[in-house]
Amino acid sequence: MRDAGFGALAGLAGGLVFGTVMARIGFLPTVAGIVRTDSPAMGLAVHLLIAAILGGVFGVLVARQQELLFWGLAYGVLWWFLGPLTLLPILLGEPVAWNVAAARDLVPSLLGHLAYGAATAAALALLAREQRRPGPGLLVRASLAGLLASPLLGLGWSGPVVGVLAGASYAVVFGDPREGSGPVLIRGVAFGFVWWVLAAATLSPLLDGRGLAWSAAAVRTAVAELPAYVLLGAVMALLICWLGGLSRAVFSDDVRDALERRLAAGGRVISLWHGVAAGLTGGALFTGVMVTVGFLPTVASLVGSGSAAVGLVLHLLISQVVGVTYALFFRRRSFDAASGIGWGVSYGLLWWILGNLTLLPVLLGAGPRWSAAELAESFPSLVGHLAYGAALGLVYQRLEARVSPWHLTRSQAAAARATARQEQTLSAAPALWSLVACVALLVPVLVA
Template identity: 55%
Template sequence: MTDEGTMRAREALGSGALSGLAGGAVFAATMAIQGQLATVASIVHTNNVVAGLAVHMVIATILGAGFGVLMAARRRARAGETVFWGLIYGAFWWFLGPQTLLPLLSGKPVAWDLASAQALLPELMGHLLYGAVTGIAFVVLQQDTDPLWHKPSRNSVLRGLIAGLLFGLALGLPWEGLLAGAGYALLFPAESTGPALVRGTVYGFAWWIFAALTVEPLLFTVTLDWSQPAAAKDAHLLPAYVLLGAGIAVVHTWLGLLGKVLFTDDIRLVRAEAAGKRGLRALGYGALSGIAGGLVFTVVMAIVGEFSLVAQMVGSHSAVVGFVVHMVVAQLLGVSYAVLFRRRSFDLTSGIGWGLSYGFFWWVLGNLTLLPLFTGTPIDWSAAGLAAGFPSLVGHLAYGAALGAVYQRLEARANPWWQARSKAAAERTAARREQVRGAAPAMWVFTVLIALIIPMLVGR
């Protein structure tokens, strides 16, 4: 490692430690409100709250230093991406800490079952908050030495406020929408619609934890309860926040693209064939990929007997009609995937990542929202409704993974578009590839994390 690299690593280590200290302080405050600081003190075989605070802050600082080293290895991760990695880092240490190491150090058996995970849900929320605060603090501390925060224009912030207000009013979350819209503009630079949709989806989930489960209880009741029953009561807000984040991301992107052709790549990029032919081919690939994903999803639908419910969309109860409708919808979603994510899959992993994230979004918008509307049944976003829709979540994730994988293979074999034909185009493509590879994995991993958290919330 060069002297400059060593210096950067040391700076990141120090910034990470201070960031962990900040995240630990916020985490400790939330645990103190819920009377759970003494739990950490069991590591040193006492139940003293002061000892618990001391142990907690030492651990938070050490983990923060580790986070700084990891972020230094990612080479200038942007602000929003750093916050997402902070959330993932916090979730990882929840599993390794309270779920695993704490019982071992306390002389208790390790229990990796659903009941134990639900009992530790307050610690999970605290670890997620710790990770988010640590990530934000790290971005702020690195500004002088290695700026990570992009500087949004006034127009970008205004677009975020407009998007937040529109969807906030539609979903009954006006002030949350305004704050989330402004935050989105501050955290994330401009991106095309597909990646922005995925980013907004996971951003909305983070806002559900921050606003619905944390800030609002503290403001209105001066209490904080992250237990499984309390979180389940607010589970009905989870789809609303997910749709809020996705809507803000998409509208913010669209408002920034006024005067341009929507859903297309920069015309300066190398084109291997005529635009119309390439676009039609992409749509065809999307339809074929949708069929592949739909067939995978069919296995889940057959197990839970959901074909008759889907058939109600066209006024029938026949399972055969339901299968036909299901496959048509699968193709339509495949075409929309091709429109939104064309030239975004650099390899099979990225194809599966984008597809899986897209499948999760359509579970919220499709199964939980549009399907009830089309079948004449009430929308049920309660914990019970989420639990009833969990098999469909598995199916949507499987559908998305198959969709993304097949589309990537079709696109790559027919037109390996990343093989540029000039030095300038190669540089643009390499930069774009590095950008996607830098930001996208955090969103894919966080989408999987959300899917794993949902059973803990609803008790499945």
């Protein structure tokens, strides 16, 4: 009851934020239609009641979770699918329209649900959690990381300002989580998406005097900045992690830090071979998509050829290289099939943006393919990258599970893996996988 009560109060706070948005976009009369009226005041009352109920459910669901932001965002997206796309039409006596056109018309509601989820998570953290203040060293390190990553945005003088603010907010929200480079990288991808919604889709038009530009057309224009913000978040989070590791290596006298570094080094060669095998498996699966859309000659043009056979060989080589990087980043971070697929799919989305949309066109002498039209054209490649990532993560997890860490017996390794799996379940990792999957599903809607 305590968790539900705090969740209901947090839901009211999130509902007030979302209600302000709904009033501006004129959606409250539609909500009032649930009780057979078109009064905006009644619509706001119904909306706040629903927000409190959903907040109570959220409070119960996340009672044991260590982080709330990504759980709140994933919860908001879930209720966008369940609410305006599904339950609201049914309650209004209208047919459910599960298509891109209907979802595109509800893009303002999608951003509002994201705001609701974030505000509810923040309010619940303030109400029910002990607050941890980041130290000045972490704030400086995170701000420096954001500053170094800011050229990716291409915003001129305002880019460093956004980068510093993004880095400082990362430190305030997450503190200094002691996790590997891979999970940190995916956390940065999701945080970059959050900052795209906040900065590119919301604050930028407000500062330009355009108001709250959450229409489908405005969001389609802003989506050209989404890859830059995703890469900003990924690079920034990775730099924060690495700078923290460097700081501990130089200044820490805790013997546990030295032991952790020695354990991390054990068995790395075997892990790299696992990455090669997993990358080759994912690449073979991805080949079907590339053959279907006729993309292999484009890959072959990297070495001045137009042959599909040369493109296939080059594609499989690249797949193995990406598999090796996955092994470096995610070693001992997937403890079952679900976590392997979760990390793999998330890594596949990152490589769709980094590889297909950025590095490939740059290596071919063009600029990054970040416009809405180019993102829409690259959607088959997104599907292939997600399939590649799923196979990569699953195969790597299965191979890694067959090898016990060098310092543990088989029974000890099983117990350690079970403990780590439980800790990961209580972290933000499942919410990260869910949110990244939602971002991938929303690409056709955002660029429609």
